[in-house]
Amino acid sequence: MINYLKAAALLAALMALFLLIGIALGGEESIWPALGLSVFAGAYAYFYGPELLIRAYRAREIDRGAAASLLRRVHDLSNIAGITPPRIFVSDNLPPNALAVGRSQSEAIIILTSSLLAIMSEDELIAIIAHEITHIKYYDTLVMTVAVIFTRAIAAIVAPLFLIALFAPRGRAACFTLTAATGIAAGAILYTMLNRSREYAADKSSAVLCGRSDWLISSLQKLNEAKRLCVDPSSETSPHFLSTHPSIESRIQRLHNFSPNIRAVSCSR
Numbered sequence: 001m002i003n004y005l006k007a008a009a010l011l012a013a014l015m016a017l018f019l020l021i022g023i024a025l026g027g028e029e030s031i032w033p034a035l036g037l038s039v040f041a042g043a044y045a046y047f048y049g050p051e052l053l054i055r056a057y058r059a060r061e062i063d064r065g066a067a068a069s070l071l072r073r074v075h076d077l078s079n080i081a082g083i084t085p086p087r088i089f090v091s092d093n094l095p096p097n098a099l100a101v102g103r104s105q106s107e108a109i110i111i112l113t114s115s116l117l118a119i120m121s122e123d124e125l126i127a128i129i130a131h132e133i134t135h136i137k138y139y140d141t142l143v144m145t146v147a148v149i150f151t152r153a154i155a156a157i158v159a160p161l162f163l164i165a166l167f168a169p170r171g172r173a174a175c176f177t178l179t180a181a182t183g184i185a186a187g188a189i190l191y192t193m194l195n196r197s198r199e200y201a202a203d204k205s206s207a208v209l210c211g212r213s214d215w216l217i218s219s220l221q222k223l224n225e226a227k228r229l230c231v232d233p234s235s236e237t238s239p240h241f242l243s244t245h246p247s248i249e250s251r252i253q254r255l256h257n258f259s260p261n262i263r264a265v266s267c268s269r
Contacts (some may be wrong), residue, residue, distance in 0.1 A: 059089035127215035134205035
């Protein structure tokens with residue numbers, strides 16, 4: 001229920017941002033067109049967001065025959081978590097990654113990249129999927145799906161304003177540039193704040209669902225190594241406050257701190 005309220009608040013905030021961008025660009029006469037566009041974007045993000053993300057990742061449903069063991073364990077995990085087993089999709093995107101999308105628990109889908117499947121053992125994949133199942137159980141997927149689609153829509157609308165500013169009179173150019181920068185920054189910050197706030201809780205829940213934390217710790221270590229191999233050391237990276245996830249090191253440390261509690265629970269069964 002809390003995350004439904006978060007999703008509603010997020011929709012309201014992003015629709016208000018759409019409205020402000022419209023007013024900044026067109027003045028008071030653009031209020032109604034901007035309001036209509038914001039309502040349309042909000043409804044579209046809610047109803048069609050999951051499908052858009054699946055298309056963006058070019059994801060396909062996993063081969064049930066080849067992944068029978070994995071899917072059986074996903075079914076067991078879902079029963080423990082008390083949700084409908086999510087469908088598992090695979091994307092050929094290069095960076096190892098996993099994400100859950102969907103408006104509700106019964107419609108949820110988990111997307112795994114083929115590179116993730118290539119480097120993880122089945123136990124490590126189960127720990128990652130347990131992390132995503134937590135996002136599904138507590139409706140984080142609804143909040144983040146709306147956030148992704150809306151922030152991409154804002155970026156798509158305001159990004160051309162930088163080009164328009166090059167040919168506009170000086171006063172209007174400053175307005176276009178400020179509006180574009182504010183819109184992109186606000187969308188990015190909203191997405192970042194929402195995403196990072198739930199990662200530690202999902203890590204902890206993954207460890208509880210699996211009955212151990214070492215599987216997730218091992219998967220995070222592999223992800224960290226893959227990240228180092230993919231990133232050019234000489235290139236600039238985003239500031240930590242704009243990262244959509246907490247640092248992998250901090251997540252691993254918290255899991256190590258939580259491990260004794262997991263062992264104690266496991267031994268008592």
